[in-house]
Amino acid sequence: MRVAILGLGNMGGAIARNILKAGHDLTVWNRSPDKAAALVEGGATLATTPAEAAAQAEIVFTMLADDRAVEAVTFGEDGLLAADPLCLHVGLSTVxxxxxxxxxxxxxxxxxxxxxxxRPPAAEAAQLSIVAAGAPASIAHAQPVFDAIGQKTFVVGEDAPAANLVKLCGNFMIMSAIEAMGEAMALAAKNGLDKQALFDVLTGTLFGAPVYRNYGPALIEGTYRPAGFPAPLGLKDMNLVAEAATGARVPMPLLGVIRDHLLQAIARDGDDVDWSAIGKAIGDNAGL
Incomplete structure (x- = not known):
């Protein structure tokens, strides 16, 4: 299958490598072309514009940082909509x-x-979970590529925004779990209890889910670099959740706490920390 991918960051680059491994004919585009060098050496074709990439493909995937980037490559000059003929566009980004x-x-x-x-390790291992919404025939056409990059595809209907709503709800719940675990660890540490001991008990009983196991070590050790998912992107996602909640008139009090802790983490520790660095913000506020 002729596939294009636009956006070669940590996630997009890993996804592109797995598409190549699966034997698809791959065209790539990135705002900084140097990120495509290894993929081109591996057999991919480098396009100079999004429209050029799309014109060479049956399906074009976008994996970009935010709404502005997706808008630019879709609606901008030499964007996807300028391609002839128009191909299937699959949006992997959180928008x-x-x-x-x-x-x-x-x-x-x-x-x-x-x-x-x-996270990026799951992308490298082709173990992503994909949430898809759109026309059934279009999803079916993309499924061979989904199979090359992910472990399971969840189809949530034909209305495209439904998939993005699931993603935003999921990211809110990830942050909520980190918030709860960070607060519990701060309480434990302030009372002289070893964080690792608390973590072992909790994950060995009621809280053995991957989200706790994946983020617990960072909270215990205070290691928030390198960022698997940078805190500014986490804040962007929580702002999107707030936008959706406001539009639907849904109060989300915990969301405000999480956003404040993300802002605190970024302000004090920089843009390069992981979103789990809210654990440090919680600890700082507890005087740890």
């Missing part, structure tokens, strides 16, 4: 519900929302 709606309205059945759950 707002409003942008997902705009993308679907502009591209019709040629657009599928398919944000993913999984």
């Amino acid at each position: 707002s519900l409003a942008l997902a709606r705009r993308l679907a309205e502009a591209q019709g059945d040629r657009y599928v929302s398919a944000p993913v759950f999984g």
Whole structure:
């Protein structure tokens, strides 16, 4: 299958490598072309514009940082909509519900929302979980590529923003779990209890889910660099959750706490910390 991917960051680069491994004919584009060098050496073709990449593909995947980046490569000069002919566009990025709606309205059945759950190691191992929404035939057309990059595809309907809503809800719940674990560890440490002992008991009884096991070690050791998922992107996602909640008139008090802790972590420790660095913000506020 002729596939293009736009965006070669930690996630996009790993996804591109797995598409190549699966034997697909791959075209890549990135705002900084140097990130494509290894992929080109491995057999990918480098496009100079998003439109050029899309014109060479049956399916183009976008994996970009935010709404502005997705808007630029889709609607901008030499963007996807300038390609001839138009191909299927699969959006892997975490974007707002409003942008997902705009993308679907502009591209019709040629657009599928398919944000993913999984950090860069999962992307490298082709173990992402994919949440897809769009026309059934379009999702079926993309499924061979989904199989090359992920472990499971969850189809949540034909309305594209539904997939983005699932992703935003999931990211909110990840942050909520980190918040709760960070507060519990601060309480334990302030009372002289070893964080590792608390973690072993909790994950060995009621809280053995991957989210606790994956983020617990960072909270115990205070290691928030290198960032698997940078805190500014986490803040961007929580702002998107707030936007969706405001639009639907859904109070989310915990969301405000999480956003404040993300802002504190970024302000004190910089843009390069992981979103789990809210654990440090919690500890600092506890006087640890």
